[in-house]
Amino acid sequence: MKRIWMSIGLILFALTLLPVSSAMAADKVIDGNLRVVIGSKSTGGDTYQNSAIVADALAKKLDINVKVDAVGASAAFQALDRAGVRGNTIMIFHDQAYLGYLYGKKGYFDIFDKYIVGPTVAINPGNAYLVPKSSPYQTIEDIINACGKGTKVRVAIQPGGVSEIGYTALKNAISLKYPGKEGNLVAVNTGSQSAKNQLLFDGQADLINGSVQANEQYTRLPADDQKAMRFVWLTARSATIQQAPAAGLGQTTRDQLLQFVEPNAKVPFDANSYFTFDKEFYFLFNKGLDPKVIAAIDEALTEIYTEGKIQETQKKSFFIPNFKPSVEAAAYLKGKMEMNKKIISSMQ
Amino acid sequence: MEYFADLSFTFFMLIPVGVIIGIIFGAIPGMTATMAVAVCLPLTYSLNLNQGLALLLGLYVGGISGGLVPAILLNIPGTPSSITTTFDGYPMTQKGEGEKALKIGIVSSLFGGLLSAAILAFFAPLLADFAIKFSYIEKFLIIFLALTVIASLSKNLLAGIFSGVLGVYISLIGTYDISFGGNGDIRLMPEFLEYWLADGFSLLPVLIGLFGLATIMEEAEKGIREEDLSSKMVLGSSIKFSFSVFKGQVINLFRSGIIGTFVGMLPGVGGSAASVLSYTQAKNFSKKPEKMGKGAPEGVIASESANNGLTGGALIPLLSLGIPGDSTTAVLIGAFTLQGIQVGPLFIGENMGTWHTMVLAVVIANFAMFLVMFFAIKYIAKVITVPKYILFPIIIMMCVVGAYAINYGVMFDVWTLLIFGIFGYLAQKIGIEVAPFIIGFILGKSAEIYFVKSLESFGTLTIFFTKSPIAMFLWVLIVVSVGYSIYSTIKNRRQDKFDGHG
Numbered sequence: 001m002k003r004i005w006m007s008i009g010l011i012l013f014a015l016t017l018l019p020v021s022s023a024m025a026a027d028k029v030i031d032g033n034l035r036v037v038i039g040s041k042s043t044g045g046d047t048y049q050n051s052a053i054v055a056d057a058l059a060k061k062l063d064i065n066v067k068v069d070a071v072g073a074s075a076a077f078q079a080l081d082r083a084g085v086r087g088n089t090i091m092i093f094h095d096q097a098y099l100g101y102l103y104g105k106k107g108y109f110d111i112f113d114k115y116i117v118g119p120t121v122a123i124n125p126g127n128a129y130l131v132p133k134s135s136p137y138q139t140i141e142d143i144i145n146a147c148g149k150g151t152k153v154r155v156a157i158q159p160g161g162v163s164e165i166g167y168t169a170l171k172n173a174i175s176l177k178y179p180g181k182e183g184n185l186v187a188v189n190t191g192s193q194s195a196k197n198q199l200l201f202d203g204q205a206d207l208i209n210g211s212v213q214a215n216e217q218y219t220r221l222p223a224d225d226q227k228a229m230r231f232v233w234l235t236a237r238s239a240t241i242q243q244a245p246a247a248g249l250g251q252t253t254r255d256q257l258l259q260f261v262e263p264n265a266k267v268p269f270d271a272n273s274y275f276t277f278d279k280e281f282y283f284l285f286n287k288g289l290d291p292k293v294i295a296a297i298d299e300a301l302t303e304i305y306t307e308g309k310i311q312e313t314q315k316k317s318f319f320i321p322n323f324k325p326s327v328e329a330a331a332y333l334k335g336k337m338e339m340n341k342k343i344i345s346s347m348q
Numbered sequence: 349m350e351y352f353a354d355l356s357f358t359f360f361m362l363i364p365v366g367v368i369i370g371i372i373f374g375a376i377p378g379m380t381a382t383m384a385v386a387v388c389l390p391l392t393y394s395l396n397l398n399q400g401l402a403l404l405l406g407l408y409v410g411g412i413s414g415g416l417v418p419a420i421l422l423n424i425p426g427t428p429s430s431i432t433t434t435f436d437g438y439p440m441t442q443k444g445e446g447e448k449a450l451k452i453g454i455v456s457s458l459f460g461g462l463l464s465a466a467i468l469a470f471f472a473p474l475l476a477d478f479a480i481k482f483s484y485i486e487k488f489l490i491i492f493l494a495l496t497v498i499a500s501l502s503k504n505l506l507a508g509i510f511s512g513v514l515g516v517y518i519s520l521i522g523t524y525d526i527s528f529g530g531n532g533d534i535r536l537m538p539e540f541l542e543y544w545l546a547d548g549f550s551l552l553p554v555l556i557g558l559f560g561l562a563t564i565m566e567e568a569e570k571g572i573r574e575e576d577l578s579s580k581m582v583l584g585s586s587i588k589f590s591f592s593v594f595k596g597q598v599i600n601l602f603r604s605g606i607i608g609t610f611v612g613m614l615p616g617v618g619g620s621a622a623s624v625l626s627y628t629q630a631k632n633f634s635k636k637p638e639k640m641g642k643g644a645p646e647g648v649i650a651s652e653s654a655n656n657g658l659t660g661g662a663l664i665p666l667l668s669l670g671i672p673g674d675s676t677t678a679v680l681i682g683a684f685t686l687q688g689i690q691v692g693p694l695f696i697g698e699n700m701g702t703w704h705t706m707v708l709a710v711v712i713a714n715f716a717m718f719l720v721m722f723f724a725i726k727y728i729a730k731v732i733t734v735p736k737y738i739l740f741p742i743i744i745m746m747c748v749v750g751a752y753a754i755n756y757g758v759m760f761d762v763w764t765l766l767i768f769g770i771f772g773y774l775a776q777k778i779g780i781e782v783a784p785f786i787i788g789f790i791l792g793k794s795a796e797i798y799f800v801k802s803l804e805s806f807g808t809l810t811i812f813f814t815k816s817p818i819a820m821f822l823w824v825l826i827v828v829s830v831g832y833s834i835y836s837t838i839k840n841r842r843q844d845k846f847d848g849h850g
Contacts, residue, residue, distance in 0.1 A: 044681030069756040105532040190529035194671040217692030
């Protein structure tokens with residue numbers, strides 16, 4: 001009984017302290033808890049990993065609690081719509097946010113119209129395309145040429161986003177070089193990385209979308225292993241890969257990775273340039289959010305990136321730091337969306 | 349032994365800490381092992397990899413095991429994989445054998461966990477190579493085999509099959525998700541419900557609604573009366589647990605543990621299928637199948653040995669292919685990525701220290717789970733002696749909190765709980781069978797995906813029969829399972845007629 005009374009006393013004491021602490025925090029623009037919802041349901045993927053790094057740095061800088069919730073795209077957009085105006089719920093996602101809209105997927109909107117696009121924080125340079133080690137195709141150009149000569153090439157992708165944009169770019173490249181032959185590149189729609197890998201093992205796909213992080217070890221398996229794969233294309237810009245650590249990832253060095261990006265791996269965008277795609281992570285805010293909150297996040301991130309510690313953490317996890325404050329990031333991403341819009345609408 | 353030289357006291361302490369927290373999560377309806385691992389994942393930032401894994405693996409084993417407590421005592425599966433534990437566990441509790449059922453469940457869990465850890469330790473890379481022989485077609489057939497349990501679980505064959513199909517139908521409501529290779533379209537609902545039902549009904553709220561809320565409503569209908577159940581729950585009397593209950597169950601233990609490990613290592617098949625499959629096989633091989641579902645210890649043994657077998661099984665593709673075997677290991681992979689460690693086919697060879705540490709952690713976690721639960725059980729079992737007018741409001745509150753928390757705070761999940769609570773209550777009155785319904789609901793989505801993807805890949809239905817020797821073998825199992833269910837139904841009908849005449 002004594003303990004119960006003691007506990008009640010402690011709770012009452014804590015309650016009396018509440019007004020004091022909230023008064024102390026009143027001068028802070030972001031107060032208490034910040035919820036970061038992400039567009040992925042996975043806590044093992046790059047979106048969570050990158051968001052966790054940024055959230056940790058923000059929590060320390062702003063002296064608040066930051067929690068990353070892997071709720072998935074539609075639930076994250078809903079949370080942003082519902083609670084985002086209060087400033088305690090923000091979102092981190094990547095190019096999928098506008099690609100889903102460009103590909104006409106349900107639950108996706110024009111983010112530049114519906115939300116405020118916030119600062120970019122990092123690039124995952126690992127978006128890749130792979131073939132079985134025993135494949136007759138040595139390079140991505142071999143695949144473009146094979147399609148041009150009438151061979152059907154099946155490529156396993158997850159439709160409606162980052163995974164599909166490389167496929168669309170390849171179709172575009174085929175149509176540039178061999179007009180009318182782009183139908184020979186056939187999408188095999190699937191989901192997770194494991195499902196894409198499995199299609200390759202089963203011989204149901206000739207090419208799969210993957211990533212350096214998830215597939216690098218498969219590229220080091222002996223050729224007679226059913227699971228052995230080979231990179232043929234990384235969609236990242238050459239300049240992006242050049243910022244990666246020289247050691248690369250696993251036992252594949254940066255120089256080796258550079259063999260699979262433009263201009264070594266050639267996927268033409270038009271007559272003058274190659275197609276490249278950096279998968280970038282950025283914030284999204286509710287349209288009604290107090291601009292002071294956005295300014296505070298911009299300012300905190302500017303300080304964090306000036307200190308330089310976060311870049312080390314990001315690079316250790318094979319991310320390329322890419323901080324741009326809100327206004328600059330929004331303009332940049334809008335331009336990127338327009339470029340991708342062109343290629344997607346020409347191929348639909 | 350040099351691999352373990354760096355292990356600290358903290359490492360050994362974090363395992364039981366994880367196990368205890370995991371058991372609590374598993375035992376609260378609506379909270380799962382996956383949730384426990386997800387909640388504690390950010391904590392691993394401040395720990396080194398070995399310590400982080402010790403905590404998370406403890407949570408995993410504890411979370412999976414904790415589910416048996418409410419399943420047996422309250423007829424509410426704490427986790428989806430403990431659904432089949434309710435089939436015999438709760439009838440045992442109703443007969444006053446709750447403590448005995450709990451102990452049977454715990455020993456079976458320990459056995460299943462250790463068996464799967466041994467398989468993980470000795471055969472992981474080999475089995476991973478075998479797992480990749482399972483394409484969409486073989487995975488569909490495994491799910492189809494698990495669905496055949498509907499026939500053998502039904503009290504009335506036609507009503508059971510109808511309930512199962514209804515479960516499959518309800519599971520398909522929502523988006524045909526692009527993350528599964530779907531077209532992203534929302535189907536099977538009017539447009540005005542799209543906001544709430546875009547992701548369909550969540551499993552956990554459906555589960556605890558059907559089992560928990562519906563049971564409570566039935567009890568409430570009876571009104572407050574003398575507590576006869578608590579008086580039957582004579583702790584430590586003639587119904588005392590003895591290891592002799594496992595006599596004749598060694599094959600069941602091994603078979604269920606192996607099924608659990610095997611299903612666990614197939615990415616995308618889902619943990620619930622493991623306990624469902626092993627329960628069916630236990631029933632098919634049982635000498636007294638008519639007693640299954642009415643409080644037979646072998647049902648609890650099959651279910652619990654299988655769902656703990658999952659733990660080692662799901663780690664096999666994670667550590668040998670970099671692919672998580674179930675939803676919890678999908679969260680677990682985050683611990684590696686947060687530490688910047690790649691998991692893939694070369695992980696074991698390149699990280700022997702971490703590999704050995706993980707196997708050790710799984711083994712210790714299983715023993716810790718056993719010690720914590722086995723000796724705490726006589727206190728836990730007393731929950732049944734709490735008067736229902738006090739117990740039920742607390743359970744409802746926990747169910748609501750669990751439902752709200754499962755998807756990080758979605759109110760519609762609480763409504764789902766209520767909708768399926770009422771549905772479960774009414775279903776029994778109109779003859780819809782809950783067990784086949786929930787099995788259909790759990791397996792429906794995966795069945796659809798693998799079926800559609802098989803057809804997309806191969807373009808012909810005959811491929812389901814001719815794809816591989818594994819597919820053919822699975823067809824044999826399916827035919828035997830369905831044939832046996834029909835045979836049992838006919839036999840029971842004849843027996844009933846005979847009894848009626850006699």
